[in-house]
Amino acid sequence: MYVAEPNRTIEAANGVRYTYRRCGPSGATPLVLLSHFRGTLDSWDTALVDRLAVEHDVIAFDSAGVGLSTGRVCRTVRDLAADTLAFMEALAVRQADLLGHSMGGFVAQELALVRPNSVRRLILAATAPRGAPEIQGYSDDVLAHVDFDRPGIQDYLYTFFNHTETSQRLGLEFIGRYIEREHGRDTPVSAAARADQYEAVVEWGVPDHRALQRLAAIEHPVFVAGGDADFVVPPSTSHLLAGALPNAKMKVYPDSGHGFLFQHHHQFTEDVLAFLR
Template identity: 30%
Template sequence: MKPAAFLWLLLTSALSWTSHAADRGAAISAAAAATRYVTVAGDKIAYRRIGHGPTIILANRLRGTLDTWDPLFLDRLAAQYTVVTVDYPGIAYSEGKLPDNMADAAKFIDDFANAIKAERFVLLGWSWGGLVAQTYLLDHPQRVTHAILIGTNPPGQNEIPLQQVFLDRAFKPVNDLADEEVLFFEPASEASRAQAKASHTRIYARSDVAARIPSTPEEFAPYFKAAEGFRQDAEGRRDRLAQARTPILVISGDHDTSTAGQNWFPLIGKMQDAQYIFFSKTGHAPQHQHPVLISNYIHSFLSASH
């Protein structure tokens, strides 16, 4: 081979490798991911995308923002999937108005998926986002390949209500680590408190995280109204969920003072294609207490169920 041809081969191989690495998003972590914007129903909506592979869209909790997901959990998922986080309308980096009913919140997810050109995807919902995810998979079953429900309640009336100890801290304008231990972890467990501190440190490595978290009664009101409608269940979602054919993974902690995992016990045996993981000494954010283990469970679920 002539020297010029050899050099050209080396150059094109290097460019090909560089392009492949970029496509995989290998250099982008959740902590460093840039905020992107897309227009949804006339509103400028903020989202982030990391990883490579089948798409997982994450629906956030009450008061959750792009910044409040544990980046280690996102990074572990992004090793095998395209992970998309999004701010609801009117929340944090997004413009617009937060929907005050679950049907409209689910429609937002559908419109957002269209805007980012995600035809089929996995939908993961945490807490309030789990209510959104359940509504979406019932309203748009053709688009969701799998649903993952973390720290959330099923539709309708549930035996164990939200507890006062959660309410006492949930709506402070700013929650510190001590609040988070109560809200999302198991404060009686030394191991859980240690994981709370580690997760808090990872999340707050970004600047100005607290500044964008909803903090006023006016911002809370649409969350409450939508959740109450989900609980009243005039649409019969509880019965419809039991008949849903979409593979569903439910992940709960045994010390969830907001959406008790035990509320799934009457329903889980009636569901058509569901798996249930129940963690001991774990609170409302099992994916932040066990980010590596839960990402592995999610991969096993997605790999095994079709």
């Protein structure tokens, strides 16, 4: 189970010692998880990972300078893609399926463009294409709930879940799973690391129609997914993303926000497993 999976480390050719967790059967194509802004190993829903790990070799990791990994934090998405490749190469993972959540979805897209042979299939969750409108940084109300050292329960609920009774209740259930791990927890992302990550988010969001046209080069099968009430990444950008990709399918999950994959973890994991099969 992911909640009890030990933290492992591996040193890559770039000199970074990455911390990661890995669970599930070996031998299948690995499924690499790419985290959201200020996400760490602890940010992934244990219920989601455990279900995916029934059929897949699931790998979560801290990128350079984040959480328990060493090195300098990447300040562009291109550098984050190179960082991900360095980690995969250190583990001798030549090709993987990628599940990118929010900023992790930016990285997954970039990786598919710069090293297409390293990717088999893409799952892009609550994310947006480079250069899309309305994504150059987060709104002031979102930043007010995420840009400090230790967000509280209400900050998680505000940012990741719809502001309805049902969504908030399911958000509390997620937080219960989030705090279940008692030993070997990851280190929170520092203010300096958040600032560097946010530079990458803002740079990705500079409006640029030519950047949008790059999506035509991603020929991999892609599953684009999002919540219908996302306050962090506008749901319209998911439609834009899916429409610009040559081989994409899309699903919108009801009454859910940026953390739709945690709220609807049962249905989302079944959809992902069907897509990967």
